[in-house]
Amino acid sequence: MNEDLLIMIPGPTGLPPEVREALARPQMGHRTPEFAELIADCTAGLQYLFRTTNDLLILTASGTGGMEAAVTNFLSPGDPVLAVSVGNFGERLGAIAETFGADVTWIKSEWGEPADVDLVGRTLAAGTWKALLFTQNETSTSITNPVEELSALARQAGALTIVDAISGMGGTPVLTDEWGLDVVVAGSQKALMLPPGLAFVSVSEKAWLASETATMPRFYFDLKKAKASLEKGQTPYTPNTSLFVALQASLNLIRAKGIENVWRRHAECAQIIRDGVARLGLKPFGDRRYASNVVTAFCPPEGVDPKAIIGHMREKHNILITGAQGAYRGRFLRIGHLGTIDRGQCERVLAALEETLKAART
Ligand SMILES: Cc1ncc(COP(=O)(O)O)c(C=O)c1O
Known part of the structure; x- marks a missing residue:
């Protein structure tokens, strides 16, 4: 455990x-x-x-x-x-x-x-x-x-x-x-x-x-x-x-807290994740006009296996993210940002992702 x-x-x-x-x-x-x-x-x-x-x-x-x-x-x-x-x-x-x-x-x-x-x-x-x-x-x-x-x-x-x-x-x-x-x-x-x-x-x-x-x-x-x-x-x-x-x-x-405030916190955290992923040079998956405020999908860098990213995040940073399902398995990654999510968690996951990408490129 x-x-x-x-x-x-x-x-x-x-x-x-x-x-x-x-x-x-x-x-x-x-x-x-x-x-x-x-x-x-x-x-x-x-x-x-x-x-x-x-x-x-x-x-x-x-x-x-x-x-x-x-x-x-x-x-x-x-x-x-x-x-x-x-x-x-x-x-x-x-x-x-x-x-x-x-x-x-x-x-x-x-x-x-x-x-x-x-x-x-x-x-x-x-x-x-x-x-x-x-x-x-x-x-x-x-x-x-x-x-x-x-x-x-x-x-x-x-x-x-x-x-x-x-x-x-x-x-x-x-x-x-x-x-x-x-x-x-x-x-x-x-x-x-x-x-x-x-x-x-x-x-x-x-x-x-x-x-x-x-x-x-x-x-x-x-x-x-x-x-x-x-x-x-x-x-x-x-x-x-x-x-x-x-x-x-x-x-x-x-x-x-009030449900509107809970929605707002989710929207803010989603924006932090979306901006952070873009800043790392990762391509978002899907039409961003309809981007979800509870989960973000994005493509791995060319030539990097999403499984390696998920594994490194888990082993080195103790963070669980996931990949794509069904016919898209292996094509993109997903980060969930819902429930207890806060700004600190979003920043932690983005910092870990940055280190993970650096490790994947070396
Ligand atoms: C949109 C959506 N529908 C249905 C389900 C299925 O729910 P469960 O796995 O609890 O049966 C999920 C679970 O991830 C979901 O995200």
Whole structure:
């Protein structure tokens, strides 16, 4: 166990002391008034984070479980669905819909590009659609999509929006109600500064209406059951109570700071990393107009293997950064800057990267 490792990947993130302390507390019963109070407070805190008055359900699952819930509760096999993918996680959301039998049409951007809003608009207008699926912040490419525009188009077309905001929630604005997002998914191990293991799903009235007739199979991820249990201060199945205690601690930290200030800190840190990477002569990966405030992707110098950079950063500087996924494996590097991120950590990672590049060139 390396206690001093600086985790600079796009989740899991480092944990603040308050969260670590919460995780060490004794267990509690999950059918108790104490848990009922805890889940009510966590739900309200998440609604604050999501900027919503919609129902908010907490699942003991990784983010992908939340994505599966977001698809299977609102769609039926054969439903025409438009999946907009700009990277690995967009592919996953559409693949879940395909797995459960939706009739999926894909619009895929080149990695590093945002969603093609014009094409999405034309495609939606030319057909009848049950839902538009897309990623708010594409972690694999460090691109934040124009969510508000995509949502407006979906509403015009009468389609539900099912949005993966797993890596952006908490670190970047996701204005669920203002933007009219129907189903939004987030996860614990990103800007919420928690270990992996909880997924959060917000559900609009319109989405609940759709769920009345949605026939995709579901059991563990049945959100109607989750809502009925929540009304009794419970969850349908045994929740990870330790993570709920930690979630409350994390939400208290965020609420005390104010979400706008947390977004601002993420934006400032992202700018420091982007500027620092450019100063080191490294080429950014992707369209910088849509650059993410929680993760930055950039290309290694010509002839330098990203794996060597990641290895040197880890061994000599005790800093964990990561590479590219899928078809782009080995082509670029990614630094996560979310959760507990601050200016000092950004400067430490940039200084280490500078030394690492010098070592790679000699
Ligand atoms: C945008 C996005 N979607 C989905 C996931 C999948 O979440 P999990 O690995 O918690 O299942 C991730 C995880 O990195 C992500 O960044």
